[in-house]
Amino acid sequence: MAGLVAVLLLAQEASAHVFHGEGFSVTVDERAGAVSVVGADGAAIWRSGEFGLWQVRFEDGSVLSAADFGAAGRAMSAAPEDDGALALKYTSSEAEVSVTVQPRPDGVDLTGQVTPHQKVVLDFALPARLRFEPAQVKRFICPENGNSSVGTAFSARFFGLQPQDRPSGWRPQSVGPAGYAALFGGPLDQRADQDPPTALRAGARAAEWLPEALVARLNAARAVVNRPSHRSQVDLVVADSDNGPYFAASALGGTGRLWRL
Incomplete structure (x- = not known):
């Protein structure tokens, strides 16, 4: 899913797995089921909130999150993989959730899968709610x-008081x-308002x-591409x-990705 930081090394400290990058680090706390990103000055850019790394919402209104694990009947495990990824597995009577933290040249990807046992899943948030200190924000782009x-x-x-x-x-x-x-960093390509559809390609x-x-569907599609x-x-x-x-997406100078269609 979202790339976070440039990853160069994976280290393990007790229950925390730390992905180090140039000027950044991403810590995945196995025991707490949480993640945090720290900048070059040692200050946290953002961290998991009260739900931990992920949250599942069921049709009946109940909620299951990474923060619920570690208690009786709810187990979790973490295992480094050969390619440098970290595999997390959460098992409970409500559902089984697997999350992979995958290093990339420009960051880490979070991918997950939910297997419910009885209830119907409405949505799966990965990452779940994030927290950050307003003073650390330069700009938050949506x-x-x-x-x-x-x-x-x-x-x-x-974001302040x-x-x-x-x-x-x-x-x-x-x-x-x-x-x-x-x-x-400059204007877009302003083509004609009535530009005809053109062939798309991957x-x-x-x-x-x-x-x-x-x-395959993309390579066979056509669309108006006039801006x-x-x-x-x-x-x-x-x-x-x-x-x-x-x-396509801009990396915003290495601070994230802003997608544009």
Whole structure:
């Protein structure tokens, strides 16, 4: 799933497995079922919240999370794999959950699977709720509806304590291309509004992100690609076209990934 940091080494300390990267580290606490990311200055960027690494919500309204394990009847285990990944397994009467923490050249991926025993699963959050200190935030960028905005960047002040009579908020405002340029470093490729559909094709790294059947469907599809990012503005292209990237992401200078369709 989301890449977190550049991973160079896996170390093991008691019940904690630490993935070290250049200027970052990711700690997976086996016993607590939690994860944290620490920056170069030793301060935590974010950490698991009260639910631990993951959370499952069932149809009947009940919830199961990584933080529930370690008690009687709920067991968990962790085992390093030959390729440097860490395999976590959680077993209980409600469900069995497996999570793999996989090192990548540019971070770590979290992938998981839920096998319920009796109840119907509504959703599976991996990672579950995250916590962070507002003072550590430079900007927190979220994608937005592509018809109205390329994304929203929240500052540290947005997450800090708010005066009750003047809480932080935002309102939509037309700023033209300034928002896109602030995130991607320049304007997008403004093609004709009535550009006809063009053939799509899998990007160079599509197989890392999409199953084989979906890659085949992508290679047979057509779509309107009239507002693509310039190739120099993106670091990862999953769906490509002659008009430009159709589904691609910017690494935001190594601080994350902002996807754009």
